[in-house]
Amino acid sequence: MSELIQKDVADLSEEEARAELEHLAAAIAAADIAYHQNDAPEITDAAYDALKRRNDAIEEAFPELVRQDSPTGRVGAAPAEGFAKVRHGAPMLSLAKAYTDQDVVDFIERGQRFFQRDEGLELAFTAEPKIDGLSASLRYENGVFVQGATRGNGSVGEDITANLRTIGDIPERLAGSGWPEVIEIRGEVYMTYAEFQALKARSAASGGQDYVNPRNTAAGSLRQKDPAITASRNLRFFAYAWGLASGEPAASQYEAVQKFAEWGFAISPLMVRATSADELIAHYRLIEAQRASLGYDIDGVVYKVDQIELQKRWGFVTGEPRWAIAHKFPAEQATSVIRKIDIQVGRTGTLAPVARLEPVSVGGVVVENVTLHNEDYIKGLDSNGLPIREGIDIRVGDSVLVQRAGDVIPQIVSVVLDKRPADAVPYEFPHTCPVCGSPATREVNDKTGKEDSRRRCTGELSCPAQAVEGLRHFVSRGALDIEGLGAENIELFFAKDLVHNPAEIFTLHERRAEVQAALAERREEQARARELASGKVRKNVRSAESRNFEGLDKLFSAIDARREPELDRFIFALGIRHIGETTAAALARTFGTMDELIRVGKQVAASEDAMAVFPSVDGIGGTVVEALADFFGNERNEAVLAALLAQVRPRPYVINVAADSAIAGKTVVFTGSLEKMTRSEAKAMAERLGAKVAGSVSAKTDILVAGPGAGSKLKTAQEHGVEVISEDEWFERVGRS
Template identity: 80%
Template sequence: GQDYVNPRNTAAGSLRQKDPSVTASRNLKFFAYAWGYTTADPAPTQYDSVQKFAEWGFKISPLMVRAKSAEELIAHYHRIEEQRSALGYDIDGVVYKVDQLELQRRWGFVTGEPRWAVAHKFPAEQAMTTVQKIDIQVGRTGTLAPVARLAPVTVGGVVVENVTLHNEDYIKGLDSTGQPIRDGIDVRIGDTVVIQRAGDVIPQIVSVVIDKRPADAVPYEFPHTCPICGSPATREINEKTGKEDSRRRCTGELICPAQAVEGLRHFVSRGALDIEGLGAENIDTFFNAGLIKTAADIFTLRDRRPAVTRALAERREEQARQREAASGKTRKNVRSVEDRNYEGLDKLFAAIDSRREPELDRFIFALGIRHIGETTAAVLARTFSTIEELIRVGKETAAAEDPHTVFPSVNGIGDTVIDALRDFFGNERNDDVLDALLRQVKPKPYIVNVSTDSEVAGKTVVFTGSLEKMTRSEAKAMAERLGAKVAGSVSAKTDLVVAG
């Protein structure tokens, strides 16, 4: 049979098989340790409930114990840690839980996580490998992000080939405050490094094995120009602190293809316009085919259906050739690009058309203005009500010598956001892009009909966790319509906390 490296991915992939016989053929086993909705608790406690599972014929972990003190918990943690390598399955730690189920219900959840359970992770497994090269990726806001390409190595059951190097100071062996990390040793191409997966998830370089550094290894020279468009890449100076930003950014903005692609991906993402079926792969395909360069082009794809069909067919053909090369098997029936079709095209066009009248806060967030996330976008929408008013104030603010004489004082909007709006609306290259987009979409006015006689009027409300019948954004909007003030975190001024 086939050897699988990662048990979690293997199990998840097996359970997602469309053919149940494939799932049945996989040698999957599990320990029962929790349950979903029941009309009554299996037992009054977590421990006794799991013992019930064993009585009913389920397999349970023989390592579960009931402890009476923190010292007992830590002692058992170390006992399991000693057995870790001899177990017939991978584990990354233990979980401590409040035993009484009634107490679990009273303690509840915060941001989707139980207050009555806490994970105690084992130290991350480490491995040694070499840095083969360092690539530079360009993000949506122009950030140049270095990535080390490693000789493949298995860490905690996962093959690691890439690890982020964050920024040029990190490569030099310095943190964001200029203090040394990794004993101040820089990372060079050819270096032997020790890596681990932080939390058994994210790969990171722990140290450089300086004794194994090649004699011809030289300090890495971080590029001062964008590797994609060739524009200057600069480190901005914080006017308040006088310090350089730790990240170097491309100044090309809209002429930079990398920023354009990332901006388009952001525009259609879930928190923005949330266009179903237009994920990263399709964005890349249409961009590389010259079908979309700005967000406005997305809404004219229906008018260019033959070109869209051809782009998708060419991508499928290229993917088929790659599979053919990887497997060494030759396809019996090779369909031409003209013979291929894409059955989901009408559904994709319908999803695009359904977003021609987006909510104003989503539209502002979708524009990808630096420092403006979902929460700030909602504040701007509530403040200015229409996109036309935001544009007017934004342009006047950009033209003013002192932006504070134009931009209103808004709770939650500081100099950082105001400067970002000035940069965006003061950039003439953004005018044509925004005008073309607004010819395709009409953002809805943000209207809040505040109720003054509701029970929450005038109160400060905080939402946390996942709500069952609506999103948190919808709940916040409803609370505001009822006259409440919605805050992002609990403080002395909080009146109500709604925990999902």
């Protein structure tokens, strides 16, 4: 799969950088939720890493644009609903990735350069398999297991103590001696191939669900509400690290892990200590050769600096330790045949082509579907219209080489051209939505003159294919945030013809009996599944039904509580393309009421020159204006929005500025390394107090808040006579200690 060619960061305008950061924040957050919370990865590890690197590069070049929801420093996804939250004593960080031998050499050389002043120092490393499971942290106090949690977002995880207690590899009490009074043991929960196949057989015999792979199955098993179900899955655990500890378990990584074995934990028998890149890579090759015979999934080898003191000295970069890296295995491959190409429609109307393959086993998983990304990808072109795959297009009937990148996401590597059928014809991508019949268009970037790589349905709120995802977005936390109306209930109510559009959410109480019946039917199905898995018979059904009626009343109350939403939340909830939370807030501040935004939106939609009609708004350019024109110019959207506004009344946007604010009306610039607040927090604070935050210093700047490492902006401020204050002076100025 070819990476899209992107504009160099140095060539980005501020508007382009802002738009791309918004897109990256959303894409990375969605990938985090898919992998860490839903246990269903949607993109490859390499693609995910590329998104993170691009985000970091843009933030470094445009520090004033760092978003409040920036993925920098975030690990994983927010803890899933349904479990109590646990704050880790020390963050559970992710690892940097190596994909080639040269990446490993570079890692070793970085370490050698960092410690080059330590004469006679022999830098040692550990190498061990990277288990493909679910990370967990186990807290022991005085040798007794007291609490266990998932990684979650790296800082806060889910309390799954009861389920972890069912795993035989996790001791209730530590054996041996020498363990600290308090220690968080970190490791990986996984499922063996044998247990996975046994579970699939049991499930098939009882007419239950199918299971895709051991990693997702282990993660789902660990999140069961009934620990008996978890116990029936025979999960395993390898210990390999520690978090918070009242004392270091040993002076080196290798010795510490050996201590874990003495305390009663299972550890990898393939862990070794090495002193050079050649030794590490040789061990990688050995583990790779043994991979198929291990009996459980691994997806690479992890290298760590062995000496704990050196780990502390080398330290961390955002979200990752500098002293560790994961050397990933290349994807496994197999050949299959494309039987047909289907088109799926997502929340934003994207027409996503999917190849339906002749089933083929790749890395132990049967692959039948592969994404084809977009129209140009099928034609064999990249985003600039240049050939990829040597210009070879993809056709129904083609034999293709398939791999699971990162051992997760299936993708087509190449077309086996000499096996192409004589009657195979180029694929004609549809120009209308296959679901609602609305035109499907490719937007043109006014600045570059290039078409967007994706074709989108223009039906928006009225397109059934977009409806479920749109409804899920509408009630999500950043939008209307309706408690109790999560993704699962939205899907259920849509499937039962109870909710088709946002307005019908607010009339659900009129269909109370149908809602109750739908919820009861789902509970019954879930209970039967639990019985089949655990062999236990339910009790106290009557009291459970009583509690469920109470829950329904709470749901209706939560819906009613959102009948007067904040204007910026309401705009964001509509799911208009290119309008994230930041842009929605800018629109709310500019227009003040929904009526005024609709009025201007209709004017823009009716104008041949949308930008000439739309008022100048800082941070909003042609892409957003065109999206507003498309949305308000669609008659179907107009009807859906009118029905919604008959049920809700978005509150006018009011900027509350403290009467005694010392910075109201002033232009403020932040520079350097802020130590008491993030840059996004600083910007939000200043705007809340009535100031305007700028990204560069000019003669119009009133205040420059300079942290350590302030550079050219400080010099410019001094040249223009701009007042320069420290971060502490800033807090004194705004009245906060």
